[in-house]
Amino acid sequence: MENQLVPTAWDRVRQCRSNGGLGIRDLAVRNICLLLKLLHRLHVGEQSSWAAWVRQHTCLATLTGDLQGSHWESLRSLLPLYQAITTVTVGDGQATSFWHDVWLNDECLSDRFPALHSHCKRGDKSVAATLSDGLRNQLVSRLTAEAAEELAALENILSDVALSDARDTRHSPFADADGKLHTADLYDHL
Template sequence: MIVGDGSRTSFWHDCWIASECLATKFQALYTHTMDNQISVKYALQQGLTASLVPRLSETARQECQCLQDLLQDFSLNNERDIRTGGIMGKFTTKNIYDTRLPPGISSPNWNLIWKCRAPLKVKLFAWLLVRDRLSTKQNLLKKKIVQNGVCDVCQQGDETADHMCFTCPFVQSFWERIRVNPTIQDVRLLHQLKPSPNVPELHHHVFFLLCMWAIWNHRHDVVFRGQTPSIRCCLQRCINEAALWAENLKIEDRHVGKLSPPVI
């Protein structure tokens, strides 16, 4: 949260509840603002409705009431704006993460993702995946960016994170092709994934993350490059990523970067 005189602080983007700024927390209401750059000082002195369109949708009206209730006990002072939530007023991403969970409790996926040997780009992807922050069709639909949430790869279901990784018919064919049966159907339970019989136990979580990374990128090619969904292409990308990743392992461990038996 921001404290101070609020004159240089963006109301919608610099004020946070837990780890979400107001623009994200109150998405429907944010779409009804006439000026998304108003300061905290303006919002509090002029009233929240002063920067909103005259007529609000029912969802926006409910969010407006909720936000006004939260602002009732908030007041400005004459000091400079500072961010709170960190040691000595220092604002860090760790502080934001800690506010998401009760004291002393961490995400069960934290160690799996951030302490595994996967490439950093894959770790970032995996963290967004388990937090449901990827731009899946369902998330884009919530933000009113697309007209429907149907999966562009299979055209048979709504594209959620779980659908994209486990229940999409295309993805199920992918797992069958490499003879792997994921033991979960919920990305939030990624830490519970067990190695399949034909997957080396060493770094098996990295194996799954690389596969999901390849699936995500193949989905990108289908949506944005007009490519036809292809199990072969998706597998080839997965094999290439695994081979590059394995080069950073000890020589005696590099065998885990190979799919065996050959699948394409």
């Protein structure tokens, strides 16, 4: 008799024991959690030699730079999820994505101003680069009426933004007071 795979109800196997499951962790979700923890270490300013080296070779706001390989692609692919579970108190604006991080109020600017974001030539600039170069330089020359209204509203908000010499600070409901990301809490939500 040949070895045959037995169909398994993996959803039930992965349920916690109190719910009648076996409590087996989903390794794909666990891997995502650990990669998010690695991204968090880069962004919170951990003083490891690896983190310092990465910061020299890549833009933390977008994870673009001269780092290549499938592991970097994995980290880049998780950046939107990481941005969704964190907020930023902007310091120098170097490590914060202008459009995709939550740094003004409670939503990212691409969600708050969708018409304006659709007129953006490059949506991968940091807060520092955008404020330095000017928001209008990122946009196509002709805006729709809705995008023009959103631009006026955003420029009004940006007039109150002042960068400092401090590094950007990341916050997450999945991090403790020391800023360390807890993957167990994150796993339960994914």
